[in-house]
Amino acid sequence: MRKEIKKVCKRIALAAAVFCAVITLGKSDVKAEEHQLGDLTVGQTKTVTLNSKTWNDSFYYHFKTPNNGSFRINATLISVKRGSEVYSHWCDVKATVDYKDIWDTTLWTGSGAKVSPEYAYPAGKDVTFRINNINDHYTYTLQITVENVNYSNFEKEGNNVVSSATKLKKNKTVDGIANKEDTDWYVFKAPKTGKYKFSVVNCDMEDGGWFDYAGYKTKNKQDYGKSGSAWQGKGWYKINTVKLKKGKKYYIKISGANRQGIHYQIKVKKVK
Numbered sequence: 001m002r003k004e005i006k007k008v009c010k011r012i013a014l015a016a017a018v019f020c021a022v023i024t025l026g027k028s029d030v031k032a033e034e035h036q037l038g039d040l041t042v043g044q045t046k047t048v049t050l051n052s053k054t055w056n057d058s059f060y061y062h063f064k065t066p067n068n069g070s071f072r073i074n075a076t077l078i079s080v081k082r083g084s085e086v087y088s089h090w091c092d093v094k095a096t097v098d099y100k101d102i103w104d105t106t107l108w109t110g111s112g113a114k115v116s117p118e119y120a121y122p123a124g125k126d127v128t129f130r131i132n133n134i135n136d137h138y139t140y141t142l143q144i145t146v147e148n149v150n151y152s153n154f155e156k157e158g159n160n161v162v163s164s165a166t167k168l169k170k171n172k173t174v175d176g177i178a179n180k181e182d183t184d185w186y187v188f189k190a191p192k193t194g195k196y197k198f199s200v201v202n203c204d205m206e207d208g209g210w211f212d213y214a215g216y217k218t219k220n221k222q223d224y225g226k227s228g229s230a231w232q233g234k235g236w237y238k239i240n241t242v243k244l245k246k247g248k249k250y251y252i253k254i255s256g257a258n259r260q261g262i263h264y265q266i267k268v269k270k271v272k
Contacts, residue, residue, distance in 0.1 A: 035059045041169075042066050042128060045145045047078075052134040056224040059134065065125040066148040070118040070177045072261070073129065074145040081139045081226060091140060092132040097125060102179075102260070107142070117261025118149055122157045145182040151175040159185050162219045165251060170196070173267040178211040178257035181241040188268050190244035195272040198239040198252060202230040211260050216241045216251035229256075230253035230264065 014028060033053060036113065038063070038208040039045055040063035048057055065071060073095055080089035096103035104117040121127075134140055159166045165185035176184050190196065202212050214227035226240040242250055252266060 003264075005181075007122050021054050021080065025039060033057045034263065037061050039063055040144060042071060042146045042148050045124050045143060047143050049141070050131065050134050050140045051158065052136040055082050055136055056132070057134050057136070058130060058132050059112050060128055060130040061144070062220040063127050063146050065121045065123060065127060065131065067123040068141065069148055069150040069154050070120040070261075072147050073116050073147060074113050074147060075105075075107055075115075076113040076143045077086065077109050077111075077143045078143055080109050080141075082137055087138060089138060089140075091133070091134055091142075094132070096128045097121060105234070113143075117179070117259070118177050118263065119179060120155065121259065139220070155184055155186075159237060162216075162251060162253075164188075168252070168266065168268050170270055171269055173265050176254060176266065178254055178262040178264055180257055182257065184254040186254070186266055188250050188252075190246055190248050193244070193246045194270050195241055195243050196252065197241045197269045197271050198266070199236045199269070200234045200239055200252070200254070200264060200266050202232045203265055204232040208258075209262045211254055211262055211264065212256035213237065213239055214253045214255075215242075218249075218257075219251060223250075233260075254268045 033206065035057060035153065037059055038061060040061045042063060058178045064122045075093050080087045089230065090106050090108045092104065092106050095102050102119060105114045106185060107114055111143040131142065138185045152173060153173060153174050156166045160184045165187035166174065168186050172189060174186065176186065188196065198215060202209060202211065209232040212227065212229050215223035217223045223240060228237060230237050239252060244250060
C-alpha cells in the first residue's frame with residue numbers, strides 16, 4: 001500500500017514539473033520582436049498606440065536631422081491600459097545616431113513629458129527613436145514630437161574638424177550647441193587689418209554646465225594662454241584680442257562639454 005502511494009505521489013510530482021516546464025518554455029521560447037513604425041516628421045506630433053506580442057517587443061521610428069538649427073525630442077507616455085482599466089506604468093525610450101545612444105530615459109504615466117537636450121548634426125543625418133519594455137499585458141499610448149530649434153545664425157554642422165570650420169563674421173553672433181564628445185571649430189578671416197576681439201558665452205539655463213574654449217593662431221597651432229572654460233551664468237568670456245592683417249585667419253575651438261545640449265554664442269568685434 002505504501003509503495004502504491006509513493007508511486008502516485010511521484011506521478012503527481014512529475015506531472016507538476018512537466019506542467020511548470022511547459023509554462024516556462026512557452027513564455028521564454030517566444031522571442032522579442034522589433035517593429036519598424038515608419039518615419040517621424042520634424043515639427044509634427046505623432047500619437048501612437050502599441051501592443052506587444054511578447055514580454056519585451058521593441059518599436060522604433062526613424063527621422064532625419066533638420067536642415068538648419070538643432071533638434072530635441074519631446075516624449076510623453078499618455079496612458080497604459082488593460083481593457084478599460086488604467087494603470088500606472090512605464091516604458092523606456094532612446095535615440096541613436098551612428099549606432100551610438102545619444103539620449104535615453106524612462107517615461108511614466110502621469111509624469112508629463114520628457115524632453116531631450118538639444119543636438120546638432122549635419123542635415124539629413126538618420127536618427128533612430130526606439131521604444132522599449134512594452135509589456136504584452138497592456139496597451140500603451142505615447143505622444144512624440146521632434147522639435148526643430150531654429151537660430152538666425154547657427155553653426156554649420158560638420159565643423160567637428162578644423163578643415164570644415166564654421167566661418168565667423170565681424171559683429172555677427174553665431175549660435176552653437178556643445179555636446180559631450182563633440183568639437184566645434186570656427187574660423188575668422190580679417191576683412192581689414194586691425195585688432196579683433198573674440199568672445200564666447202554659455203547660454204545654458206540649467207546650473208552647472210560648462211565647456212572648454214581655445215584660440216588657435218593656425219589650424220594646428222594653439223594660441224597658448226588664450227583658453228579656458230565657459231560656465232553657465234558667468235556672462236561673456238574674452239577669448240583673445242588679436243591684431244590681424246587683412247586676410248589673416250584666427251581659429252576658435254569649442255570642446256569638452258560636461259553634459260549634452262549646452263547652447264553657446266561666439267562673436268567677433270573690431271576694436272581698432
